[in-house]
Every structure is written in structure tokens, then in C-alpha cells.
Amino acid sequence: MSKALQEPPSVAPEGATHTDLQELARRHLWLHFTRMGAYEREELPVIERGEGCYVYDTHGKRYLDGLSALYCVNIGHGRAELGDAAAAQAARLGFYTNWSYAHPPAIELAARVAALAPGDLNRVFFVSGGSEAVESAWKLAKAYHAATGEPRKHKIIARHLAYHGTSMGALTATGLPPLREPFEPLTPGGRHVPNTNSYRWPEPRDPLWAADAIEEAIEFEGPHTVAAVILEPVQNSGGCFVPQDGYFQRVREICDRHNVLLISDEVICAWGRLGHWFGCERYGYQPDMITTAKGMTSAYAPMGAVIASERVAEPFLHRRAIFNHGFTFGGHPLACAVAMANIDVIDRERLPQRVLEREGEFRATLERLRDLPIVGDVRGAGYFLAIELVKDKHTKQSFDARESEQLLRGFLSGELYRRGLICRTDDRGDPIVQLSPPLIAGREQFEEIESILRPVLSEAWELIAQGRRHG
Numbered sequence: 001m002s003k004a005l006q007e008p009p010s011v012a013p014e015g016a017t018h019t020d021l022q023e024l025a026r027r028h029l030w031l032h033f034t035r036m037g038a039y040e041r042e043e044l045p046v047i048e049r050g051e052g053c054y055v056y057d058t059h060g061k062r063y064l065d066g067l068s069a070l071y072c073v074n075i076g077h078g079r080a081e082l083g084d085a086a087a088a089q090a091a092r093l094g095f096y097t098n099w100s101y102a103h104p105p106a107i108e109l110a111a112r113v114a115a116l117a118p119g120d121l122n123r124v125f126f127v128s129g130g131s132e133a134v135e136s137a138w139k140l141a142k143a144y145h146a147a148t149g150e151p152r153k154h155k156i157i158a159r160h161l162a163y164h165g166t167s168m169g170a171l172t173a174t175g176l177p178p179l180r181e182p183f184e185p186l187t188p189g190g191r192h193v194p195n196t197n198s199y200r201w202p203e204p205r206d207p208l209w210a211a212d213a214i215e216e217a218i219e220f221e222g223p224h225t226v227a228a229v230i231l232e233p234v235q236n237s238g239g240c241f242v243p244q245d246g247y248f249q250r251v252r253e254i255c256d257r258h259n260v261l262l263i264s265d266e267v268i269c270a271w272g273r274l275g276h277w278f279g280c281e282r283y284g285y286q287p288d289m290i291t292t293a294k295g296m297t298s299a300y301a302p303m304g305a306v307i308a309s310e311r312v313a314e315p316f317l318h319r320r321a322i323f324n325h326g327f328t329f330g331g332h333p334l335a336c337a338v339a340m341a342n343i344d345v346i347d348r349e350r351l352p353q354r355v356l357e358r359e360g361e362f363r364a365t366l367e368r369l370r371d372l373p374i375v376g377d378v379r380g381a382g383y384f385l386a387i388e389l390v391k392d393k394h395t396k397q398s399f400d401a402r403e404s405e406q407l408l409r410g411f412l413s414g415e416l417y418r419r420g421l422i423c424r425t426d427d428r429g430d431p432i433v434q435l436s437p438p439l440i441a442g443r444e445q446f447e448e449i450e451s452i453l454r455p456v457l458s459e460a461w462e463l464i465a466q467g468r469r470h471g
């Protein structure tokens with residue numbers, strides 16, 4: 001049927017009401033990673049305003065944004081100065097590309113990012129988000145090896161459960177089978193190794209065995225075929241897995257031994273999230289590339305970057321090699337202006353230092369929940385923490401798929417939201433509740449988080465117990 005004969009597309013009236021928005025969303029908006037059928041019956045959460053650590057829905061109800069809008073809004077909501085920076089830039093130059101041309105905002109931001117990044121990570125390739133950053137870093141690793149006489153080095157090693165994005169290359173690095181399988185065949189060359197989740201290591205083992213597993217994988221694949229290893233400083237997916245002491249130093253040695261590039265995927269872990277400008281600084285290692293996005297602009301504009309070392313950039317600067325890769329919007333001037341204003345705020349308000357000063361208090365608030373029978377583990381670093389939920393604290397027995405579905409999607413996520421807390425409930429590994437508040441959060445927000453989590457987790461336990469009683 002031609003579009004003219006169908007129902008006319010609905011047009012949002014000026015100042016659409018809550019009901020209009022629900023209806024228009026149902027008809028026209030395609031949500032990401034969302035079972036949209038659920039919203040045929042239920043109301044879609046529509047967030048229309050934000051201020052500090054809080055956001056407001058179209059009913060005017062307030063929520064504590066315990067997830068910084070998907071690990072993004074590091075400086076908090078409602079910072080009009082970032083919009084002012086974008087408006088000033090739009091008036092001067094709304095857009096020009098970074099393909100063979102440059103513009104002042106990209107040049108100035110690249111210099112500022114290079115000055116902040118550790119060691120000789122001095123060359124910045126701008127993109128528009130995390131998947132583009134990961135995609136670009138892997139391609140750059142391949143291009144670097146080809147330009148330095150090792151064209152067979154093309155594979156990438158990542159960890160089980162790790163999320164590195166959804167475009168086909170980034171998805172190949174992502175270690176989550178349910179996200180990968182529907183889109184196979186993926187880009188050839190992905191390989192996965194164990195992560196650092198020591199809570200679930202099957203028996204006592206050498207603390208650096210997970211690092212050594214990377215070397216085993218490189219040797220198995222053949223070092224002459226491996227281009228890069230990609231790791232987050234703290235692995236998000238699975239629930240904030242921190243590295244063992246010395247893990248990254250061992251990985252660095254392994255990468256050097258086999259001429260494999262180390263990519264630190266800091267789409268979440270940079271810009272103060274772990275108490276430093278970059279996550280690798282917290283654990284004292286020097287990567288060959290950092291991939292970043294999200295907090296770079298506090299997500300007031302879409303932007304990401306690959307920050308490359310002098311060594312990685314060198315073949316493309318003084319020799320004939322060219323990195324044949326790019327995106328129209330990489331280094332968009334408005335996004336650059338927003339990033340500059342965002343970095344001004346992080347710097348002025350000493351947000352990384354603030355996180356270091358307060359992370360202990362945040363952690364202690366969640367640790368108090370360990371008295372609940374359902375809380376198995378509390379882990380993470382900085383303002384990036386997770387609680388793992390278990391059926392039996394002593395044996396660490398987890399919930400089966402049916403219980404996990406009932407617990408997370410059937411109860412927790414809806415109930416926490418209803419009581420005014422946005423956080424992540426997830427079972428891509430074992431079931432977890434994850435918190436990653438804006439870096440301006442303090443005692444008031446920590447206490448609010450606990451005051452909502454405690455009763456909801458207690459009720460969740462009751463629900464599971466009831467389910468068990470009724471078979």
C-alpha cells in the first residue's frame with residue numbers, strides 16, 4: 001500500500017502532551033536493544049528534563065540518575081554552558097569535515113586531549129561514538145602492522161562477556177554470544193579469553209592466570225597473525241570486573257613480547273569515572289591506543305576518539321602510508337566545542353579528584369547491603385560499581401535463566417524505576433545491579449541509592465523465596 005493510502009503519519013503538535021508522546025513513540029520511534037512489544041501495554045518511560053544528578057519524566061516525576069544516562073553524563077544534567085559553546089560554534093562555523101581539511105575546534109581539542117592523555121598518546125582521531133572508536137582502533141592496528149611490514153597481523157583478542165559495541169568490527173570484539181550470533185558471520189579474526197571476574201573463578205589459581213591466558217591465545221593463533229588486544233580498565237559487562245594487581249603490567253609485557261598493540265577501551269572508564277582523566281592511569285599501564293566516547297562530551301553531543309601513541313601514528317606521518325578510513329562527522333566542530341566546555345567543567349570542578357575523595361563513601365554505602373541474603377558481591381572502582389545477586393551467598397549459586405528473568409525484568413528494573421532510581425539491572429553474565437552516577441554525586445545521592453535498593457532487594461528475595469515455595 002502506498003504511504004498516501006495509509007494512515008497519515010502523526011505529527012507532534014507543538015508542546016505535545018504526555019499522551020501524545022506515548023502514542024507517537026508507539027507509532028514511530030524504534031528503540032535500541034528494546035523488546036518494543038512490551039510498550040504496547042505498558043507506558044514507555046519518557047525523560048524530558050535533567051538537572052544535576054536527577055532527571056524528570058513527562059509526568060514531572062523525579063528520578064535519581066544512578067547510571068549517568070548510560071555511563072555518559074559525567075558532569076551531570078542541565079549544564080547550559082555546553083549548549084552555549086555549541087551555539088557559539090554554530091554561529092561561527094556549523095560544520096566542516098576533517099577529511100583533508102581541519103578547523104580550529106578539532107585542532108584545539110586534539111591538542112588538549114593529547115596533553116591530558118598519559119605518556120606519548122599524542123595523536124587524536126575523532127569519531128562520533130564508542131563503536132566507531134573501537135572499529136577505527138582495530139582498523140588502525142591492522143593498518144599499522146601492514147605499514148610496518150607485518151601485513152598478516154589482523155586478529156583482535158578481547159575478553160568473555162566484554163561489550164565493545166555493535167558495528168560489525170566492534171561486535172567481533174564484543175564477547176557476548178547473544179549479541180553476536182544473530183549477525184554471524186562476523187568480521188574474521190576475533191578471539192576471546194577469560195575476564196578478570198575472580199568472584200567466579202572455579203578454584204584458587206594464580207592471580208595473573210587471566211593475563212597469561214592472553215599469551216596462550218596469541219601463541220595459539222600465531223603471533224604473526226595477532227594485531228591487537230582490547231581491554232577495558234574495569235570491564236563493564238558482567239558487572240564491573242576490576243583487574244588483579246599486576247594484571248595490566250603482565251598484559252603489557254605480553255603485548256610487547258609479541259608486537260601486539262594494547263587498546264584500552266575507555267568508552268566508559270575515562271573522563272573521571274575511575275577518579276582519573278583516563279582509566280589506564282588508575283592501574284598504571286600505558287596502552288598503545290585509547291578508545292573513548294560518552295563522557296568526552298558528557299554526551300551533550302555525540303563524539304568519540306581513538307588516541308594513538310607516537311609509535312602507532314609514525315608510519316602515517318612521515319612515510320607514504322595512509323590510514324584509509326574516516327567518518328563524515330568525525331571531529332564535528334559543534335561536538336568539539338561541547339567537549340572543550342565539558343573538559344573545562346571537569347577541570348574546574350576537579351571531578352576526577354572528587355571521585356577519588358568520595359569513592360570510599362560510595363562503596364561503603366553499597367557494602368552495607370551485604371547483610372541482605374541476595375547480595376553476593378560488591379565490586380568496581382571509582383563511581384562505577386556493581387552488586388552481584390545470588391541465590392546462595394555461601395555457595396555463590398546464581399539464579400537460573402527463568403529466575404533471573406523473573407528477578408530482573410519481572411521485578412527489579414520496573415520496581416527501582418517506580419521508586420525513583422535509574423540504574424542497570426543486567427544478566428549478560430550473572431545477575432547484577434550496576435551504578436554509575438554523575439561524578440558530582442555525593443552523600444545525599446549515595447544514601448538515596450541505598451534507601452531505594454535496600455527494600456527493593458529485600459522484596460526481590462521474598463519473591464524468589466515465594467516462587468521456590470510454590471515450586
Ligand SMILES: Cc1ncc(COP(=O)(O)O)c(C=O)c1O
Pocket residue numbers: 129130131132134163164165166232236265266267268293294
Ligand atoms: C567499553 C565500550 N566500548 C564500546 C562501546 C560502544 O559505544 P557506542 O554505544 O557509543 O557505540 C561501549 C558502549 O557502552 C562500551 O561500554
